[in-house]
Amino acid sequence: MSRSAIAFLLGLMLSATVSAAPGWGVEVHDRLVVPSGAPTKTVAITLDACGGAFDASLIETLVNLRVPATVFVTKKWLDHNPTGTAVLLAHPDLFELEDHGTSHVPAVIGKGRRVYGIAAEPDAAHLEEEVTGAAQVIRSLTGHAPAFFRGATAIYDAQSMQIIRSMGYQVAGFSVNADAGASLSEAQISARLRAVQPGDIVIAHMNKPAGATAEAFAATLPSLLDRGYRFVTLSGVRLQPA
Numbered sequence: 756m757s758r759s760a761i762a763f764l765l766g767l768m769l770s771a772t773v774s775a776a777p778g779w780g781v782e783v784h785d786r787l788v789v790p791s792g793a794p795t796k797t798v799a800i801t802l803d804a805c806g807g808a809f810d811a812s813l814i815e816t817l818v819n820l821r822v823p824a825t826v827f828v829t830k831k832w833l834d835h836n837p838t839g840t841a842v843l844l845a846h847p848d849l850f851e852l853e854d855h856g857t858s859h860v861p862a863v864i865g866k867g868r869r870v871y872g873i874a875a876e877p878d879a880a881h882l883e884e885e886v887t888g889a890a891q892v893i894r895s896l897t898g899h900a901p902a903f904f905r906g907a908t909a910i911y912d913a914q915s916m917q918i919i920r921s922m923g924y925q926v927a928g929f930s931v932n933a934d935a936g937a938s939l940s941e942a943q944i945s946a947r948l949r950a951v952q953p954g955d956i957v958i959a960h961m962n963k964p965a966g967a968t969a970e971a972f973a974a975t976l977p978s979l980l981d982r983g984y985r986f987v988t989l990s991g992v993r994l995q996p997a
């Protein structure tokens with residue numbers, strides 16, 4: 756078997772292990788196109804705020820280290836976390852707010868479909884409302900319309916991706932699932948963060964302060980900075996399929 760065939764098969768096996776998508780869905784994986792002239796060890800941190808609470812400790816670590824992040828917020832999270840929202844808005848140089856939906860309904864279409872147990876959108880109109888409801892709040896808070904959308908669970912189908920893109924949004928994928936919904940231990944999250952590669956897009960969660968995400972970032976980010984890694988938000992870079 757040729758080397759390229761082996762690489763292709765390995766890629767299939769890897770994508771099969773990292774993707775939890777059902778057969779009709781796809782988990783979008785992207786990496787950064789690092790612009791020429793930029794530090795080669797460039798990584799983007801993306802933090803989802805699905806619902807739930809505000810992980811003040813995680814955000815405090817990023818502020819103290821001057822590490823920027825792209826924060827995917829739902830309207831639901833913004834409505835219930837005015838203090839956390841104010842902290843994010845107080846640091847527009849560090850935190851970019853992007854669209855994670857209105858009510859955190861997965862961006863897949865079809866009655867009876869469920870992703871991780873959460874019911875999908877019944878039709879296209881509901882998906883459009885999921886996208887625009889959060890976008891309107893983000894625009895009223897920041898003065899900027901979001902450019903990126905990440906659906907709840909980060910699983911999509913062909914129709915939903917076509918609709919989201921036709922509305923003018925880029926679907927924001929990722930390449931390193933750092934905390935698996937803030938369900939991993941500090942050691943597990945730290946191991947995944949220590950293993951980042953130039954161009955990676957990290958996904959983690961800033962809505963579950965009881966998890967170990969904040970502790971792992973506090974333990975790991977200083978060493979990544981020492982190793983020469985620099986962090987960007989998504990609006991400053993281009994994405995390419997991973």
Ligand SMILES: [Zn+2]
Binds near residue numbers: 804859906
């Ligand atoms: Zn989410």
